[in-house]
Amino acid sequence: MASSEAIDYRSTGIAVREDIVASQRRAWDSLAAPGTWWTGAERVALAREVRAARSCALCAERKAALSPYAVRGAHAAAGGLAPAVVDAVHRVTTDPGRLTRRFADDVIAAGASDAQLVELIGVVCLVTLVDGFARAIGADAPALPDPLSGEPTRVRPDEAIDEGYFVPTIPYAIGARPDLALFDPDAFVPNVGRGLSLVPAAVRTARDLMAAHYMTYAQVVTDWEAPDRPIDRSQIELVAARTSAKNDCFY
Amino acid sequence: MALRASSKKSGGDADITVITSDAASDGGVLHGKLLIELVDAVIDASADPAPARAALVAAAGPGLLVEAAAVLGMFHWNDRVADATGAPLDDFHIAIRLKVGEKMGLDARGVAR
Numbered sequence: 001m002a003s004s005e006a007i008d009y010r011s012t013g014i015a016v017r018e019d020i021v022a023s024q025r026r027a028w029d030s031l032a033a034p035g036t037w038w039t040g041a042e043r044v045a046l047a048r049e050v051r052a053a054r055s056c057a058l059c060a061e062r063k064a065a066l067s068p069y070a071v072r073g074a075h076a077a078a079g080g081l082a083p084a085v086v087d088a089v090h091r092v093t094t095d096p097g098r099l100t101r102r103f104a105d106d107v108i109a110a111g112a113s114d115a116q117l118v119e120l121i122g123v124v125c126l127v128t129l130v131d132g133f134a135r136a137i138g139a140d141a142p143a144l145p146d147p148l149s150g151e152p153t154r155v156r157p158d159e160a161i162d163e164g165y166f167v168p169t170i171p172y173a174i175g176a177r178p179d180l181a182l183f184d185p186d187a188f189v190p191n192v193g194r195g196l197s198l199v200p201a202a203v204r205t206a207r208d209l210m211a212a213h214y215m216t217y218a219q220v221v222t223d224w225e226a227p228d229r230p231i232d233r234s235q236i237e238l239v240a241a242r243t244s245a246k247n248d249c250f251y
Numbered sequence: 252m253a254l255r256a257s258s259k260k261s262g263g264d265a266d267i268t269v270i271t272s273d274a275a276s277d278g279g280v281l282h283g284k285l286l287i288e289l290v291d292a293v294i295d296a297s298a299d300p301a302p303a304r305a306a307l308v309a310a311a312g313p314g315l316l317v318e319a320a321a322v323l324g325m326f327h328w329n330d331r332v333a334d335a336t337g338a339p340l341d342d343f344h345i346a347i348r349l350k351v352g353e354k355m356g357l358d359a360r361g362v363a364r
Binding site: 017054097100101103104118121125129132133135136166191192194195196209210212214229234236238241244245 | 265267269270271278279280281282283286287289290291293294295296300301304311312313314315316317318319320321322323324325326327328329330331332333334335336337338339340341344348352
């Protein structure tokens, strides 16, 4: 199914800002295409796994447990992915607030590369964003796209280094250079904005979605108010903060 | 914190404790209670968001619902990137984080990292 058919909220009777729809369609197109380290089919399988995680009994039991590592068992998996990859998708989807370095180390020890993990996280984030948006406005979760054939680019940025994250990242001063153009020049980009930079395509998708759904990083530390949106800045920040609290994210 | 700063700029005085309190309230933000109830119902997989959605639309119109949904979606993304990549706190956040954490009881809830 084409993204223009999948991402279409007209059936709700609610008018959705066109730039929101357009950014989600671009992201949905990228989901179907070969990525940097995963094929299109693998990326769509990761997306399918995000949805499977929401009804996974093991994930529910883990979420309720004192430690997310206290409960063992098998995930209710959608299929087609290695067990360690399934586990990573389920953990990021259902219990992100209790992820530690052990989570990343375990996935990598099981055979995934650090860059594959970063791209996986980007896919989980995308599906969670789109599905969360749809649920909030009363729409069905959009159909997943049909995967496109082709090979991943497998280009690892030499500029990524250890900056204290679980995975290597590109420092702001390097990523803001015109040749990379990952980050706005002369702007404050918080550490979270560089978390996916081992896979630059994921950062570009994030920037596109940020501008339409929230604001650009350059606007975050200013008094910016959206002139064309029926929401004021304190309402935006209330929703953002409450969402983070409910996700147990204290970044 | 962005909520408090944005509220002060517009002449308000947002109560940041509403972010983590169990009972929803406006907290000094227009339609704040309804926005919080929407977020809670959307994130709780066992909840039906329809009543919260309808209440928000009735009070503020569908435009605010769409905008709230967009921000909620984006923070599903940002929160997972921060937690799954182990993004360190930014330097300027640390002092603020300690003050806010104390006021809101965040440290009592535990910080996984």
